[in-house]
Amino acid sequence: MITSEEQFIMFTFSRINHVDNSGQCACIHAAVNGHLDTLVYLLQCDWSVYEGQVTKVEAMQQSFIVAAAKGHKGICEYLLHCNRNIRESFGLDVVDTLLGETPLTAACLNGRKEIVRWLLDREASPETTNLKSLSPLLCAVEAGKWELVDLLLFLGFSIEQTDKHCRTPLMIAAYKGHIRVLEMLLSRGASIHKTDKEGLTALCWGCLKGHLHIIQSLLDRGSHLHHADRCGRSPLQLAALHGDAQVVQYLIDQGAQIEHADLNGMRALDHAIDRRNTAVVVSFLRKGAKLGQMTWAFAAGKPDVILLLLNKLMKDGNVLYRKNRTKEAAQRYQYALKKFPQEDFGDDYKTFNEVKLNLVLNLSRCKRKMNDCEGAIELATKALQLKPKCFEA
Template structure:
């Protein structure tokens, strides 16, 4: 079979040039290939290309005249309906549904066309899928349903619509026990969080399998106004701990959210030297371990104690040395010079030597 001819057939399909595509097929005798051929590593067929690029006339031609099965799938088990829904091509979605495409077909990782549509802020397309009996309660391999995905994307119209047509859809949890509220909080979808707090009966401090609450998700990602909303409207706890005993004040140090640190310590009066119950690490330990220099400075400005030790006897200086974070170690030494002279400093020097950042100590 002529490879150049096949490449041109794919190109004309992707470009949406129906007239040239028809002529090329007839001239080169490619009708059978147009119907059945899977191309490249993806295993796409022409109907996949047409649906993905939103070429309704070519889609109709391939189904009606070429005779391609609309349920044909590629190597990811995507059907044409998945392609059209994921790219937001509503006309193609409408046509495929009218022609009888299976509305809840599953691609790899068990994603449905409705889930794909929820990655787009297109209420009309989602409504059409639902009117063709799409099931919003189906879950993908991670345990997410379409509502989780809608909450991640953050379109309040879509979220309200799904709650209207499927009032219990909010109750679903992922395989790691994360709720749609966790998802919306993590991604900073404040308006959606407001809807969820208004319409859904979530436990204020519902924990996922790692012990993380929606408030933790919000604050460690720097979504402070959303965190305030969870405090004011949901009575979330600013000091709840995950399964390792790590609190929000520690988590924001890990992610380097300086403004969130100020919010927790100055506005909510969280103890800046609070220890994680398992490791006895403080926020300063965590910031040093991650090498967040600005966060170290913020913590010291908020009253963090340089000399606090974890259960293994390590200070923040040790953590910076272990992590080979030269600038963090330099900052800690400059702000607490006495540490370089005592037993703590000796231990840190030994760790630094092993970590190839000894030059930091030599210049202090």
């Protein structure tokens, strides 16, 4: 009776170097599943008589990488042993054409500690990077394999090595949200103040991705809350871009400067409005963020955001009025009416008219209190024109 493995061999023999839709030949499938006998048989065949999409050496290198990724040490040993005479095209530090990895980076990405030790014992380079310019250590960090990161640092890998963007392991851990890796790197002395090519620190990356636990840990260690990157953006502004209201509120509570402007003149509130992160906009408005020209420019075409801004101005005016600061209250109402948009609001038409009516009535009340009877009458007349529209079906 023919076994399933023999059926597999019979099926692939006639197309031994043919690849499937994912670019994998039969050897790769054997290596992925740990079928050493099948892989040995396939490689012993004469590949030169077949026309296909992958060479035998390529198939061997690809098989080596996937075996390292899967933790199949026996396959790795076989491939390295039987090919010691062709190291110029196959070996420990070659990046394969399928995954773009070296055996060591593939093992690190998948947390294969035994394979990593085995490769390093055979002098695999700790510095050779994959196609993404990630070294073995950076691969382990990106994958969140904290035990493997700890091992590599113990073996002497540099804790401040960088990728092509000058990102350190700590930055990558912050970017990915890997708190255990981050805590371990910090305990080993990783610098919290280093910056990448864009001027971003580890704290900046944590804010940009909205990782509250990462941010808390870095601030507890003394990360600079008011750092500015090459574009002048603060961690708070980067958090506003991401849109996590809890992170933004935490940074505000820690003393982040809400009025800081980047090199383009944008503040954190403006970034939040630009991304339409309304929950974050509310946080800034509650804190008393100022409304500048750029704020209204970014709010244009966003009815939900415009309503937030108008209601904030009206609430500020109401507070001032109750404190008998009538003139200042009137200025808030007037400013809101000046910024009131003219476009058609569609489904929000009734809501906008109600807001406008309230602003007009409140301003009329201020005018009366300030003995501006003519202004009060003019506003009362305008209110009568608006009132019917607010109750239309």
